[in-house]
Amino acid sequence: MTISFSACLAAAALVLLIFLRRYDGDRRRFGNAVLLGLCSLLLLAGSFVALSHLHRPxxxxxxxxxAVGTAVGAMAxxxxxxxxxIRMIRTEGGRPANLLSLLAGAAILGTLGxxxxxxxxxxxxxxxxATTVLFLAGYLCFLFACFVGYAALYQQVAVRRPVDFVVVLGAGLTDGSAVPPLLASRLDRALALYRHQRARGRSPDLLVSGGKGSDEQVPEAEAMADYLRxxxxxxxxLVQECASTSTEENLKFSRELMERLRPGSSCVIVTNDFHAFRAAVLARRAGVRGExxxxxxxxxxxxSATLREFAAVLATYPLTNLGAGGLVCAAGVWAGWHG
Known part of the structure; x- marks a missing residue:
């Protein structure tokens, strides 16, 4: 079966239309990222088909x-x-979350070997x-490219609409009570958004969200409120939500608090750039009205943080990814045996 350039172009246009409609309806969908990636893939395929028709050599x-560039790029x-x-381990310690870059690099080299x-x-x-591993790696690389590309696009969405709350998601404290640079970055961005809203005649509240960890002396929300004060x-x-222990609970408990204080309220959720898109996905699932x-x-x-967020997004859709991964592995086994 020969695939024509016009067929690829028509498919890409259809996928793009679906993406634009879904994006206009709600930007906070991982499916948007996949659609945008699929559209790009179809355009690349169409370009390659057109080139093959013009000059096969x-x-x-x-x-x-x-092929050579992919191999060299993968090694790089x-x-x-x-x-x-290695730097993450030396700087941040050997916690499992800090090993992701090291493990991903080793996995790439193992696949090439x-x-x-x-x-x-x-x-x-x-x-x-080998073919099964290659197919599965291709599937994960495609999703990762979709995730990174769309997360970058999502970050370009300016927060211009009026909001009732600026919600700041917590992170671990230093020495049990001090705000570390990572969390300070969130608080500074939230403060800038809060002042931007007030300069335009609005009166939002700053809602800081984060409970007390086992190694912390005070709830994260209390330390964050002191920083802003x-x-x-x-x-x-200032509104404090001091019970949450995860991003999911940050958003759930903050939504309940906002609904109690200002029913039907909207917000902007502030976190670090690597975490923003997943926070938006979880906010949508939690029924929070806000980007x-x-x-x-x-x-x-x-x-390392981006790899962690990507893994967490995949885990948010377990059945979809298990089903798709199973089909990809089956295709790899068939292609390997019959290749």
Missing amino acids: VTRTVAAGV IAGFLLANG LLAAAAQVDSGLLRAV RRGVPDSH AAGSPTAAYYWP
Whole structure:
């Protein structure tokens, strides 16, 4: 079966229309990211088909260049992730969440090694395993590209509409009671949004959300409120939610508090940039009326944090990803045995 350029273009246009309609309805959907990625993939496929029709030898050269570039790029990314993982451990400690860059880099190198071995050894089983791993890696890489690309697009959404609350999601405290730089970045962004709203005649409250961890002396919300109070926010504009222990609880308990204080209220949710899109996805699922805004994060922290957020988003849709992953693995086994 030959796929035409016009068919790819028509499919891309249809997917784009669906994306635009869903994006206009609610920006906070991971499905939007997948649709935008699929549209881009169809356009790339269509371009390649058009090139093959115009000049087949050039197409083979381009395909070979893409294959080599992908392999070299994968090795470069693996090296970067390994180096970043080592820095994360040295800077932030050896907690499991800080190992993600290191593990991702090792996984990429392992996949490349498995593919090289399958190309050298005449074994149907090894070929099937390698092809399955390759297909699954491709599926995850596609979703990760969708996640990163759409999260960057989502961050460009300016918070202009009036809101009743500026909600700040908590993070761990330093020495049990002090606001660390990561959390201070969120609070500073929230304070800027709060002042922006007040400068335009609105009167939002700052709602700080975060409970007391086992290694903390005070609830995160209390430390956050003190930080904002020292920067001129009056107590009458500060609301504390001191019971939550996760992002899901941050949003659930904050919604309940906002509904009690101002029924039907809207908000903007402030967190770090790597966390903003997942916070928006969870806010939608929790019934919170509001978009998420991100504050800057140290560059070395971003890769590991983004991988963590991506894994958490995948876990938010377990049945979808298990089903799709199973189909991808089945396709890989079939292609490996019959290739």
